[in-house]
Amino acid sequence: MVNRGNTKFYEAKGMYADSTVFDIFSYRMLLGDPETALTKPNSMVVTVSFAEKYFGTENPMGQSLTIDNQEEYVVTGLLEDIPQNSHFTFSFLISMVSDKSGLSDNWARYQFYTYLLIVENATPEVVDTKFPAILAIRIGEENAAAVKPFLQPLTEIHLRSHLFREMETNADIAYIYAYAAIALFIILLACINFMNLATAAATRRTKEVGVRKVAGAGRRALALQYLGEALLMSFMSLGVAIVLIEIFMPAFNGITGKNLSANLTDGSFLLPALLILTVIVGIISGSYPALVLSRLSPIRAIKGESGGAGGSSLRRALVTFQFAVTITLMIATAVVFSQRRYISAKSLGFDKHHLIVVPLRSNLLKSNHEAIKIELLRNPNISKVSASANMPGGSDYGVPIVADGLPPGETFAIRHLIADQNFIDTFGMEIVDGRELSTDYPDDERGSYLINEEAARQLGWDQPVGKSISIPAFKREQGTVVGVVKDFHFRSVHTPISPVIMYVQPSNWLTRISIKVLAGNIPELLASIEKIWTTFDPSQPFTYSFFDEEYDGLYNREKKGQQILGYFTAIAIFIAALGLFGLVTFAAETRTKEIGIRKALGASVSSIVSLLSGEFVKLVLIANLFAWPAAWWAINRWLENFAYRIEPGLGTFVMAGLLALAIAVITVSTQALKAATANPVEALRYE
Amino acid sequence: MIKTSGLKKLYVTEEVETTALNNINIEIDAGEFVAIMGPSGCGKSTLLNVLGMLDNPTDGEYYFLDHEVSSYTESQRANLRKNNLGFVFQSFNLIDELTVYENVELPLLYQKVAPAARKEKVMAAMDQMSMTHRKNHFPQQLSGGQQQRVAVARAVVARPKVILADEPTGNLDSANGDEVMGLLADLNKDGTTIIMVTHAPQYAEYSNRVIHLLDGRVVSEKMSGAGRA
Numbered sequence: 043m044v045n046r047g048n049t050k051f052y053e054a055k056g057m058y059a060d061s062t063v064f065d066i067f068s069y070r071m072l073l074g075d076p077e078t079a080l081t082k083p084n085s086m087v088v089t090v091s092f093a094e095k096y097f098g099t100e101n102p103m104g105q106s107l108t109i110d111n112q113e114e115y116v117v118t119g120l121l122e123d124i125p126q127n128s129h130f131t132f133s134f135l136i137s138m139v140s141d142k143s144g145l146s147d148n149w150a151r152y153q154f155y156t157y158l159l160i161v162e163n164a165t166p167e168v169v170d171t172k173f174p175a176i177l178a179i180r181i182g183e184e185n186a187a188a189v190k191p192f193l194q195p196l197t198e199i200h201l202r203s204h205l206f207r208e209m210e211t212n213a214d215i216a217y218i219y220a221y222a223a224i225a226l227f228i229i230l231l232a233c234i235n236f237m238n239l240a241t242a243a244a245t246r247r248t249k250e251v252g253v254r255k256v257a258g259a260g261r262r263a264l265a266l267q268y269l270g271e272a273l274l275m276s277f278m279s280l281g282v283a284i285v286l287i288e289i290f291m292p293a294f295n296g297i298t299g300k301n302l303s304a305n306l307t308d309g310s311f312l313l314p315a316l317l318i319l320t321v322i323v324g325i326i327s328g329s330y331p332a333l334v335l336s337r338l339s340p341i342r343a344i345k346g347e348s349g350g351a352g353g354s355s356l357r358r359a360l361v362t363f364q365f366a367v368t369i370t371l372m373i374a375t376a377v378v379f380s381q382r383r384y385i386s387a388k389s390l391g392f393d394k395h396h397l398i399v400v401p402l403r404s405n406l407l408k409s410n411h412e413a414i415k416i417e418l419l420r421n422p423n424i425s426k427v428s429a430s431a432n433m434p435g436g437s438d439y440g441v442p443i444v445a446d447g448l449p450p451g452e453t454f455a456i457r458h459l460i461a462d463q464n465f466i467d468t469f470g471m472e473i474v475d476g477r478e479l480s481t482d483y484p485d486d487e488r489g490s491y492l493i494n495e496e497a498a499r500q501l502g503w504d505q506p507v508g509k510s511i512s513i514p515a516f517k518r519e520q521g522t523v524v525g526v527v528k529d530f531h532f533r534s535v536h537t538p539i540s541p542v543i544m545y546v547q548p549s550n551w552l553t554r555i556s557i558k559v560l561a562g563n564i565p566e567l568l569a570s571i572e573k574i575w576t577t578f579d580p581s582q583p584f585t586y587s588f589f590d591e592e593y594d595g596l597y598n599r600e601k602k603g604q605q606i607l608g609y610f611t612a613i614a615i616f617i618a619a620l621g622l623f624g625l626v627t628f629a630a631e632t633r634t635k636e637i638g639i640r641k642a643l644g645a646s647v648s649s650i651v652s653l654l655s656g657e658f659v660k661l662v663l664i665a666n667l668f669a670w671p672a673a674w675w676a677i678n679r680w681l682e683n684f685a686y687r688i689e690p691g692l693g694t695f696v697m698a699g700l701l702a703l704a705i706a707v708i709t710v711s712t713q714a715l716k717a718a719t720a721n722p723v724e725a726l727r728y729e
Numbered sequence: 730m731i732k733t734s735g736l737k738k739l740y741v742t743e744e745v746e747t748t749a750l751n752n753i754n755i756e757i758d759a760g761e762f763v764a765i766m767g768p769s770g771c772g773k774s775t776l777l778n779v780l781g782m783l784d785n786p787t788d789g790e791y792y793f794l795d796h797e798v799s800s801y802t803e804s805q806r807a808n809l810r811k812n813n814l815g816f817v818f819q820s821f822n823l824i825d826e827l828t829v830y831e832n833v834e835l836p837l838l839y840q841k842v843a844p845a846a847r848k849e850k851v852m853a854a855m856d857q858m859s860m861t862h863r864k865n866h867f868p869q870q871l872s873g874g875q876q877q878r879v880a881v882a883r884a885v886v887a888r889p890k891v892i893l894a895d896e897p898t899g900n901l902d903s904a905n906g907d908e909v910m911g912l913l914a915d916l917n918k919d920g921t922t923i924i925m926v927t928h929a930p931q932y933a934e935y936s937n938r939v940i941h942l943l944d945g946r947v948v949s950e951k952m953s954g955a956g957r958a
């Protein structure tokens with residue numbers, strides 16, 4: 043919490059930084075000297091929007107602010123706001139020398155992110171080889187052997203790094219490739235529509251071509267004419283697209299929670315790339331019609347003959363391709379959504395519902411947590427409460443433990459869940475062996491542990507209860523395992539369940555109280571919880587969160603990605619259906635005479651409809667042959683991301699195929715029906 | 730076999746209302762060869778289309794084999810059509826994408842004739858029209874006379890009771906025209922009822938009765954050619 047007099051806010055984005063931070067990062071300092079701004083203790087550098095919040099229009103330089111009601115800091119520099127797409131963002135920096143924890147000089151703790159600027163022709167790999175020697179001097183050979191520092195390029199982190207505790211939530215390059223691929227396919231589908239309809243309509247232009255040829259137009263001139271028409275169309279579409287982007291970008295950002303902008307005038311690659319894409323699209327869609335039409339012989343063209351069967355067989359191949367893409371996307375979407383359902387239905391090993399989490403922000407609150415718990419439990423709508431340092435879905439302490447049965451000197455990597463004796467009960471977890479921690483056993487405060495089944499399995503313990511464990515990093519000597527917790531998902535279901543150890547730590551470790559509430563009037567309940575909090579520490583603004591929302595946050599990015607996939611699929615289906623609609627309309631039109639003759643000879647409406655639709659239906663069926671293997675490959679690649687995943691059955695594939703078929707049949711038969719029910723006389727009258 | 734009473738056909742377009750047929754009362758017996766004549770636009774094709782059940786009359790009654798068909802649905806008419814009627818058009822109306830053989834076979838497909846019987850009937854009809862040697866050709870590869878012979882083969886292949894021909898010789902030179910008329914006359918001799926629209930008096934001579942139309946009305950019915958004898 044930062045305050046200046048009565049102006050106080052919680053600031054989540056403050057960081058300690060070395061005085062050299064401005065040598066490495068290119069922040070623009072508006073006021074103050076980058077060389078000296080962060081050299082003295084209790085100095086801070088703030089961003090423009092942060093300064094406005096506390097100082098309004100006053101000059102922030104030399105002003106002071108209080109952090110967490112303890113230390114005062116003097117503003118020594120003003121930075122431009124950090125762009126949203128920066129590697130990391132912050133609203134203020136505090137000089138590293140102000141840190142009193144001593145952690146900044148402790149080489150065995152990894153509390154800080156370290157960035158190096160390597161010299162022009164050094165390679166990161168070479169720098170990496172120097173680390174072990176340095177570490178050995180700082181923390182001793184033995185400890186140094188356990189860590190393997192390495193460098194990664196800053197520009198690679200956002201898209202490619204998936205380490206534990208990244209500076210910011212990173213994106214995944216795989217998603218970007220996937221979107222790009224889907225976007226490409228959608229453009230292709232649209233190109234195909236253009237090619238198909240252009241060649242189909244071209245058969246109507248054959249007379250024009252014939253006349254032009256007779257009048258002396260060469261093949262080249264004609265081909266260029268058609269190509270030019272396609273390019274013109276493509277550029278007009280670009281104009282429309284730019285307008286559409288302007289219109290839909292805010293909605294898209296709303297869905298994705300991103301802050302994308304399509305700025306064409308800032309000189310980035312976007313404008314040239316779009317222009318090139320437009321030209322390519324124009325050429326792809328225009329080249330085939332140009333080729334077919336310019337090749338027609340003038341005599342046949344004048345007689346109104348079309349390009350012949352060759353043209354329509356390519357058209358068939360293209361329609362098949364379109365539907366193969368559409369079906370693939372449908373299968374992928376179906377699998378993605380059923381995986382999502384599977385995950386959310388999967389038992390987590392704890393009950394995430396009806397839990398309100400309230401942070402313990404001050405030492406006053408932490409030391410009074412027992413009294414707060416007692417007060418809370420007085421409320422009949424509150425059934426259980428537990429204070430803890432962390433919880434499932436959040437961070438934990440990455441320190442190894444020493445355990446029975448490990449070779450001397452070796453440690454065991456495990457996740458730590460530090461909580462009071464009520465946690466198991468409050469989160470509805472299950473004890474499968476031994477007992478839970480309890481205030482009835484005074485020893486549980488310092489010397490008892492719970493582990494999960496996975497920990498017991500990995501440690502090779504058949505009888506975990508009674509085994510001893512110590513955690514040297516936290517100065518916890520020999521303690522005993524008193525119980526085993528049924529496995530639960532400490533992290534997202536992407537990762538397999540990892541070993542977890544649970545134990546009690548002194549109250550200054552605690553960060554929050556989780557409150558299990560009975561269904562009821564939530565606002566009223568929150569008001570009474572707030573009252574308890576403010577009686578214990580009136581200096582702290584009251585905040586809370588719902589545990590299930592927070593935990594589900596682990597999947598937010600995925601969920602958005604899947605939503606986008608859903609929209610993409612819908613667009614693809616729409617485009618493919620549109621193309622089909624155009625083709626069948628055209629087919630019905632060119633075959634009016636044939637339909638009339640057949641009807642005069644006694645053909646029924648249904649036989650005409652199936653005559654017109656049958657061909658397209660066949661193509662959709664063939665499309666499945668291509669779509670199924672492609673989808674199979676893609677979804678298996680994607681499912682590999684999950685430690686717990688569905689096995690997509692044949693049913694999904696069949697369903698997607700049937701859906702595509704239904705869409706095709708509905709599209710085609712509306713037009714076919716119109717043609718079939720038309721009066722045959724009309725068709726036969728004209729010549 | 731065919732009887733109309735007070736038959737009327739109105740075409741209503743945005744600009745005008747055309748009375749193409751007005752109070753037509755005719756009767757045609759089985760085995761007759763009837764020619765319909767009259768100036769262009771007097772309603773000949775319209776009458777033939779109504780008689781052929783390709784189109785519904787606006788008003789009046791039409792009895793075909795004692796069925797009152799003017800109120801029939803499209804599928805009921807299609808059923809009567811495929812079992813009793815054959816058509817020959819001025820512009821042949823063959824399907825370009827199908828071979829001669831397939832064109833002739835078409836009516837049998839819609840009658841769901843078994844494949845073996847179908848083949849036999851198609852070959853017989855083509856033989857009768859001397860088109861067997863062209864069975865794998867496409868219509869575009871044939872002369873006008875040949876195309877019309879294929880059309881006649883298609884009209885007769887299902888052995889219809891009635892053949893309706895709308896200016897069957899209109900697009901043919903006189904040699905080919907004579908030949909097609911000869912074919913129709915032969916069919917009539919074998920018992921098929923023929924109703925034909927024509928402009929040419931010499932071809933009207935093949936019929937035994939001529940119905941003259943003017944502005945959608947019957948102005949005269951005369952015995953002719955074979956009928957007078």
Ligand SMILES: Nc1ncnc2c1ncn2[C@@H]1O[C@H](COP(=O)(O)OP(=O)(O)O)[C@@H](O)[C@H]1O
Pocket residue numbers: 740741742747748749768769770771772773774775776
């Ligand atoms: N579908 C139609 N819509 C409007 N008017 C039509 C239609 N068919 C025919 N007619 C009109 O009906 C009249 C008779 O046409 P038709 O029977 O084709 O004459 P014809 O004796 O030359 O065969 C003509 O005036 C024609 O313009």
Ligand SMILES: [Mg+2]
Pocket residue numbers: 773774775
């Ligand atoms: Mg006519």
